[in-house]
Amino acid sequence: MKLVDVLHDESLKIALVIGNGINRYHSTSDDGNNSWDKMLLALWQKYSQSASQLSAPNGISLIEFYDALDLTKRSDEINLQKEFCGLMRHWKAKEHHVAISSWAKNKGTPILTTNFEETLSANITQEITHFDSKSFTDFYPWESYFSDHKVDDPANEFAIWHINGIQRYSRSIRLGLSHYMGSVERARRLIHPGKGIRLFAGKNVNEWPGRHSWLHIIFNNDLVFIGLGLDTTEVFLRWLLIERAKYFYQFPKRRKNAYFVYADTNDLSPGQKLFFDSVRVQVIHERSYDEIYHSPWSMD
Template sequence: MALTDILQEKHENLALVIGNGIHRYGPQRVNSWDVLLLDLAHRHGIDIDRMPIGASATEIFDIIELNARGRSGELGKEFCELMRDWQPLPHHQQIVDWSKRHAVPILTTNFDQVLSEAAGAKLMRPKVKGFTDWYPWDSRYGVELFENPCDGFGIWHINGMANYARSIRLGLTQYMGSVQHTRSWLHRGGSRLFEAKDSEQWAGRRTWVHLVFNKPLLIFGLGLRENEVFLRWLLIERARYFAKFPDRRKPAWYVYIHDPDDVTQEGRHFFLENIGINCVEAQSYDAIYANNGWRA
């Protein structure tokens, strides 16, 4: 199934998962995390002019944090400050408008507010106890507040948001904290797999995590390489959940551009296909971000 077909046929029940690729498309293609990470490294005395092969972006951030003597909250602020001038482009606007028209929620690994600015959305969350700016996962940008995240449009930030500097997840250590936080929701009850998730009252029911387990997913602009430890782990848990409750199984699609020089592509596709995610090849970035399906 091609991307155009997914947009036309599956829009009534879908969630988008969008990575940094959406910011790298366009005439300048300068809004890159890698560029910002190198800038942050220079600010803290680490002299590198490119991302070194063999070290992931998450590991580099942990090294920067060590040099900055563990000031992760301040580093999050610095990183987001570097994004301050990023502005929505026409393709941001078109994708967000499509999502609003079809009441499709958006999950993004980005921290910036480019998508929410394109949507004219406001930061909102349910009025419930227990809010923490470390994990503000029930907060989203939207135009209407839904108790159930699946019920309508909203923009959810998987790895943290600029409004809450301490929520930013850039390093491997921070990703593992997110794994631990989510696992406590999914597996309460010791060996009883998904005992908490098998309940309408589970702890993550008002958060973006609920979307991962209860919506078909369309993933694009995201490398999903080995350094995406948290998200890849969560997709494995999704597959394990569907294996236990096959009647609740939801499809997922990963849209990519074939790169003959990418030696990791074969392994990534093997991983994704075996956890129930269909790999969909697009012929160009135009075929993703300027797809006619976004106009429907």
């Protein structure tokens, strides 16, 4: 099976989940630094009081590395989230960004992205829409999206949703383990509220507290992951996939597929394979990155 086969399978209700790989595809020196680990290292060299680092040392994950930087920065007045956003201020949409978002718009397919910058929505709109402006918070803008129209049902309409924060709202940026744990707790309160309609209750599935957020897509669409490693640093997404698997185990008739697409020459680690098997994510290995970011979106 190939990515293009999944995209053309009309039995699926697809949602794309896009990571930073899309920004690294066909990037040049003119694009500047678009590697998140190198961006964090640049901030470490600039702001940490600890010894300089040429790479994140063994024994610490990238998200823990951010927390270590936050704990050792030279001044509490340094806003690392805002500084990180500043490193992305010159990023521009490329041809493949436009092709993918245009394909999704034409197909009515939702896009979830773990990226902070707005390159995917650049050719769609500069305006962000909130489901409820009164309850909007720039700390967790989970009910905010970019689209060419007002969205009523996140799972069945095109819009671009940012999972880990949006560049224009620096407080929303999720970079560290502490940030990810905060996201887990917020999602848990929506998925498993102490009172009210629970997603896992099985009834009124369109009335649960997360129905107006991108979380609704996680549980109601066939997910296609591209440009993401989904490794052990992706704590939040992995936890959501576990919750999703539990939900489908309880309600098997509602089960949706998930696909992890990659083109790395290295094989997946045994741990990754075990995790994907346990949460029922199918792996698709493409021969080249062109088969992920170029050819599938240029077809009729």
